[in-house]
Amino acid sequence: MINIVPLFWMVVNSFKTEQEYSSGPFSFPKVLQFENYAKAWEIANMNVYFFNSLIITFFSLAVTVLLGALAAYFLARFKFRLQKATYSLFVVGMLIPIHATLIPIFLIMQKIHLLDTYWSLILPYTAFHLSLTVLILEGFMRVLPKDLEESGVMDGAGVYRIFWSIIFPIARPALATVIILNFIYNWNEYLFALVLITSTELKTLPLGLANFVGVETASLTLQMAALTIALIPILIFYLLLQKQLVNGMTAGAVKG
Template identity: 80%
Template sequence: MARFKFRFRKSTFAIFLLGMLVPIHATLIPIFLIMKNIGLLDTYWSLILPYTAFHLSLTIFILEGFMQGLPKDLEESGVMDGAGVYRIFWSIILPIARPAMATVVILNFIYNWNEYLFALVLISSEALKTLPLGLANFVGVETASMTLQMSALAIALVPIIVFLFAAPEAVGDRHDSRGG
């Protein structure tokens, strides 16, 4: 969308950006009613669909800005070499966009990892509860087992630490991906 020119390009981009203006938690009750009506309440899909919809506008905003900053010479050199639109995208643009895509993945991961309210309202079974809901189980009405909470938090850090060590390979070196 960043490079292609079509009739309602600016309007389409503006509609996606309007998603950033809507307070996410203001949509909680309508989303609950929709999920209940279509039978997705208390499933992973009841979280996946809203999370995707909420973060799509920020994702498009970041990737659009990155793609606009890429020099058009890269695409033109692909055309000169005889590559089509898809080949240019997969072989030239996508490898260069890895840092921007990694940024988007990390941001979306952080937002979803810490989200509490939607999971609390849309998930009720113990087997499907997310990490923040599971950690809330260690807090009782009269007591809170700090030992259990800290143990659970230590275990919960393992995926983040693994992700932290895997991220430099996913992001890559800026100088290598840009050729400078």
């Protein structure tokens, strides 16, 4: 609840005039200033930044969840020679400080001519979040009963059919967890976008907001309106997946 308080007052102040905010930052607006959002959207050029963030976030999210779910399925449900080594590799991946690799990634992207493109962010986002995605999904899939696959085999289903038709739908609670975690990080990530993206037309929302604060420092209500706009997709995403997330936490508690 404590974390909600500053967010609540940010939203409240985004509907005020500058005079109202100066006279009482913790008071409610007399008249809701919806034009603050229109001004913030236009001045901050958020239509470009918002669209870029949507493309990069959702594409990275889709690739990460797809690859992570497939890798987790084979690690959890099959026995093969390098199973433990492969699992350990994903664990080690979580121990690497992400931003410590920024300079090598910059040089690699420059070498393969992907610098200042969507791919310069999509590929690192996918690589660095794959470990956590695999570990969460593998832990969920490992405890599923073997009877599920046996019934699929008896019906003539192959490995991939069993995965898509049986395992993947059952893993929705765990998928909701990794989707929310990946979405929040990809949507809010700043440092990689700052270093790897230089073109204005390719910049993401965090970069746009940082530039906006520098230009419109005097207009605090417009800044809060812009920050509220950036927060809305996260809230919508969380509300859409909230039920599955709660079910996943409940299932994990029962299994434990």
